[in-house]
Amino acid sequence: MHLPRTLAVIIAWLCLMTALHADTAPLNVLARPGLNLNGKWAMIIDPYENGYYDYRHQPYDATEPATGGYFLDRKPANKSELIEYDFDTAPTLTVPGDWNSQAERLLYYEGSVWYRRKFDYTPSAADHRLFLYFGAVNYRADVYLNGKKLGTHIGGFTPFAFEVTGQVQPAGNSLVVRVDDTRRVEAVPTVNTDWWNYGGLTRDVLLVETPAVFIRDYQVQLKPGSSNTIQAIVRLDRAGPAASAAVAPAAPAPVAVRVSLPDLGLSASGQTDADGVARFELPAPNLALWSPASPRRHTVELSTPGDRISEKIGFRTIAVRGADILLNGESVFLRGICLHEENPLRGGRATTEADARLLLGWARELGCNFVRLAHYPHNEYMARVADELGLMLWEEVPVYWTIQWENPDTLTNAQAQLTELIIRDRNRASVIIWSVANETPVSEPRTRFLKTLVDTARSLDPTRLVSAAMEVHTDPADSNHKIVDDPFGQYTDLLSFNQYIGWYDGLPDKLPKVRWTLAYEKPVVISEFGADALQGLHGDKLTRFSEEYQADLYAQTLAMLQKIPQWRGATPWILCDFRSPRRPLANVQDGWNRKGLIGENGTRKQAFNILREYYESRRFTAV
Numbered sequence: 001m002h003l004p005r006t007l008a009v010i011i012a013w014l015c016l017m018t019a020l021h022a023d024t025a026p027l028n029v030l031a032r033p034g035l036n037l038n039g040k041w042a043m044i045i046d047p048y049e050n051g052y053y054d055y056r057h058q059p060y061d062a063t064e065p066a067t068g069g070y071f072l073d074r075k076p077a078n079k080s081e082l083i084e085y086d087f088d089t090a091p092t093l094t095v096p097g098d099w100n101s102q103a104e105r106l107l108y109y110e111g112s113v114w115y116r117r118k119f120d121y122t123p124s125a126a127d128h129r130l131f132l133y134f135g136a137v138n139y140r141a142d143v144y145l146n147g148k149k150l151g152t153h154i155g156g157f158t159p160f161a162f163e164v165t166g167q168v169q170p171a172g173n174s175l176v177v178r179v180d181d182t183r184r185v186e187a188v189p190t191v192n193t194d195w196w197n198y199g200g201l202t203r204d205v206l207l208v209e210t211p212a213v214f215i216r217d218y219q220v221q222l223k224p225g226s227s228n229t230i231q232a233i234v235r236l237d238r239a240g241p242a243a244s245a246a247v248a249p250a251a252p253a254p255v256a257v258r259v260s261l262p263d264l265g266l267s268a269s270g271q272t273d274a275d276g277v278a279r280f281e282l283p284a285p286n287l288a289l290w291s292p293a294s295p296r297r298h299t300v301e302l303s304t305p306g307d308r309i310s311e312k313i314g315f316r317t318i319a320v321r322g323a324d325i326l327l328n329g330e331s332v333f334l335r336g337i338c339l340h341e342e343n344p345l346r347g348g349r350a351t352t353e354a355d356a357r358l359l360l361g362w363a364r365e366l367g368c369n370f371v372r373l374a375h376y377p378h379n380e381y382m383a384r385v386a387d388e389l390g391l392m393l394w395e396e397v398p399v400y401w402t403i404q405w406e407n408p409d410t411l412t413n414a415q416a417q418l419t420e421l422i423i424r425d426r427n428r429a430s431v432i433i434w435s436v437a438n439e440t441p442v443s444e445p446r447t448r449f450l451k452t453l454v455d456t457a458r459s460l461d462p463t464r465l466v467s468a469a470m471e472v473h474t475d476p477a478d479s480n481h482k483i484v485d486d487p488f489g490q491y492t493d494l495l496s497f498n499q500y501i502g503w504y505d506g507l508p509d510k511l512p513k514v515r516w517t518l519a520y521e522k523p524v525v526i527s528e529f530g531a532d533a534l535q536g537l538h539g540d541k542l543t544r545f546s547e548e549y550q551a552d553l554y555a556q557t558l559a560m561l562q563k564i565p566q567w568r569g570a571t572p573w574i575l576c577d578f579r580s581p582r583r584p585l586a587n588v589q590d591g592w593n594r595k596g597l598i599g600e601n602g603t604r605k606q607a608f609n610i611l612r613e614y615y616e617s618r619r620f621t622a623v
C-alpha cells in the first residue's frame with residue numbers, strides 16, 4: 001500500500017529536482033533597475049529539517065500544492081489552527097552575511113536555516129522580465145517565491161538566478177530560502193578544509209528587471225594574440241518564461257547590436273546569429289593597456305533596440321614564454337599575497353565593496369601587484385575593486401585536498417562552479433589566472449579530473465593562464481632535496497606549489513640547505529609559504545608562534561627562493577589571520593589560523609614589514 005505512494009513521491013521529487021535548477025546569473029546586475037533585497041531577513045534555525053520534510057521524511061516540496069513546509073510562510077487562519085512556525089515573530093539575520101558571525105549560538109552551527117523576506121515591487125517598464133539574483137549562498141539553496149519552488153542551487157561561492165517574470169505581485173511577496181551548509185564528502189569542497197564553513201545568504205540578493213530581450217552575457221577583451229584589436233562577443237537572452245524544452249523555438253529574427261567605447265572613439269554595429277550571439281572586432285591602434293602601474297579602464301557601452309548596458313573594462317595581455325610571465329608583452333614578477341574572504345576586524349565573511357577595499361588596500365600597502373583569492377570564488381566586488389586599484393588576481397575553485405575524484409557528480413559540480421566564476425569575471429582585467437585546485441594528492445583519477453577542469457577553463461576563456469597550487473615531495477635519500485614533478489604540471493601554464501619548509505617541515509634553519517628539482521621549465525609562482533604567529537607574542541627566532549619566528553621564516557624563505565632561476569612570484573600564506581575550526585590551541589590559536597601578516601585586530605606583525613621591504617626592492621625587477 002505504502003510503496004507505490006512512496007515511489008510516486010520519489011519520482012515526482014526527482015522530476016522536480018532535475019527541472020528546477022538555477023540559471024547562470026546575467027552579468028552586471030547592479031547596473032540594472034530592480035529591488036535590492038539585502039537587509040533584515042526573518043530566520044528559523046532548522047537542524048532537523050522539519051520545515052523541509054514531513055514526519056515520514058518526504059520532502060514537502062515534492063508535491064504540488066504542498067501540504068506543509070516552512071516555504072508556504074503560513075499564518076493560522078483562526079485562533080485554533082495549529083502552525084508551529086511564524087516568520088513574522090522569528091529573529092532576523094542581516095543579508096548579505098554569514099549566520100555564524102551574527103549570533104553566538106550560530107558560531108559552530110552547520111545545517112539548515114530558513115530565511116524569509118517580504119517585498120513589494122512595481123516594475124519600471126511594461127514589457128519587462130524579472131530575475132531573482134543571488135550573489136552566493138553557502139552551500140545549498142532551495143528557493144521559493146509565494147509558496148512555489150523556483151529551484152535549487154548547489155555550490156557556496158558563485159552567483160545564480162531564477163526567472164520570476166509574471167510571478168511577482170505588486171505587494172506582499174514572500175521570498176523564502178532554505179540554506180543548508182552541511183558538509184558532505186561528495187561535495188566541493190568536501191568535509192575537510194582549513195577554513196570556517198560560513199553558512200547563509202552570504203552575498204547580495206537582488207530582484208533584477210530587464211527588457212524582454214536583453215544582454216545577458218558578454219566578453220569584451222583583446223582579441224587573442226593581439227594588443228590593439230578589441231573583440232566583443234555579446235549574448236542576448238530572448239527566451240521568455242514560457243519557453244519550454246518540449247517546444248522547438250522558431251529560428252529567432254536577428255537583433256541589431258551596437259558596441260561602443262566612447263573615450264576611444266570606437267564603435268561597431270552588427271546582428272545576432274541564430275544563437276542570439278553577435279561578434280565584433282574593433283581595431284584600437286592607440287589603446288592604453290591596463291597594468292598595475294596604470295590601471296586604465298575604458299567605458300564599454302553595449303546596446304540593442306531595447307536594452308543598454310555599460311561598464312568599465314581594462315584591456316591587457318597575459319602570457320607565458322619559457323620561465324617568464326608576460327604582462328602586455330613584458331616580463332613581470334608577481335609580488336603577491338593570499339587572502340581568504342574574511343574581514344578579521346568585524347569577523348565573518350567579507351561581503352561588501354567596503355570589505356574589498358579594506359583587504360585589497362592592505363595588500364597594496366604591502367607592496368603587492370598580485371593577490372591569490374584562496375580557496376574559492378570571492379565576491380564580485382573583489383575583482384571589480386582590483387580592476388580599479390591595479391591588482392592582478394588568481395581566482396580559484398574549492399577543489400581542495402581530497403575530494404571524490406571518481407564521482408561524476410562531484411566533477412559536474414566542480415565544473416559548474418568554475419563555469420559560473422569564469423562567466424562572472426572574464427571581463428575583469430585584474431584576473432590573470434584561473435586556479436582549478438589546491439594541494440590535491442597525485443593519482444591518475446585526480447589528474448584526469450583536474451585536466452577536465454583545465455579544458456573547461458580554456459574553452460570558456462582562452463585569454464588567461466590556468467594553474468593550481470600543487471605539492472612538493474622530498475627525496476627519500478635527502479630531506480633537503482625537494483622535488484616538484486606532479487604529472488598535472490604538464491597541463492598548467494605556471495608551476496605553482498605550496499611549501500612549508502621551516503614550519504611543517506623542520507625549522508627555518510633548514511631553508512638555506514634546500515635544493516630543488518623542478519620537472520617543468522615553466523614560471524614558478526610559489527602559491528603558499530608561511531608560519532603561525534600570534535600578534536604581540538614575542539620570543540626568539542626558534543619560539544613557535546612568536547612574531548620573531550614568523551619574521552625569520554619569511555626572511556630565510558625569500559633568500560631561498562631567490563636561488564630558483566625560474567622563480568617569478570609568490571603568494572605567501574596569508575594576509576590576515578582567519579578563523580579555522582582546525583586550530584584549537586588555547587591562548588594562541590583559539591580557533592584562528594595565525595599565519596596572517598596582520599592579526600585579528602588589524603595590527604601588522606613583524607613579518608609584514610619583512611615582506612613589504614622585499615617587495616619594495618622587487619618593484620622594478622622582473623627576474
Ligand code: GCB
Pocket residue numbers: 194375438439498528573593595
Ligand atoms: C595549506 C593550505 C591552506 C592552509 C595552510 C595552513 O597548505 O592550502 O588552506 O590554511 O596550508 O595554514 O596549514
